[in-house]
Amino acid sequence: MSEQMVDNPRRAWLQTLLTNMDTTLQAMRSALDKPASDVGSDKVWIGTSAADTFKSELTGRNRRIHTLTDGLRTTVEEALKAEPLQVSENQARQMQQDHQHGW
Numbered sequence: 866m867s868e869q870m871v872d873n874p875r876r877a878w879l880q881t882l883l884t885n886m887d888t889t890l891q892a893m894r895s896a897l898d899k900p901a902s903d904v905g906s907d908k909v910w911i912g913t914s915a916a917d918t919f920k921s922e923l924t925g926r927n928r929r930i931h932t933l934t935d936g937l938r939t940t941v942e943e944a945l946k947a948e949p950l951q952v953s954e955n956q957a958r959q960m961q962q963d964h965q966h967g968w
Contacts, residue, residue, distance in 0.1 A: 872950070896930075897923065901924050
């Protein structure tokens with residue numbers, strides 16, 4: 866007799882993680898978007914080599930945050946895609962126990 870198949874709980878957890886990440890990542894990205902834009906437009910600080918250095922550093926950090934946050938999201942999306950839609954009841958039960966223990 867084959868086991869009953871149920872929705873994969875890991876998919877639900879990963880989808881919730883993606884939703885939460887979208888909110889958090891947007892906040893992280895926008896933390897430097899406005900300052901980088903302001904400095905990049907010469908509205909804030911103009912005419913000195915220090916300003917150019919600061920502008921370059923801020924722009925680089927902004928790009929780096931976008932790259933890292935995109936990578937985080939991609940990793941979770943790939944994990945979600947790799948999970949089957951359904952698993953056996955025993956597998957789901959084991960996943961839930963593992964999840965409760967932080968494994």
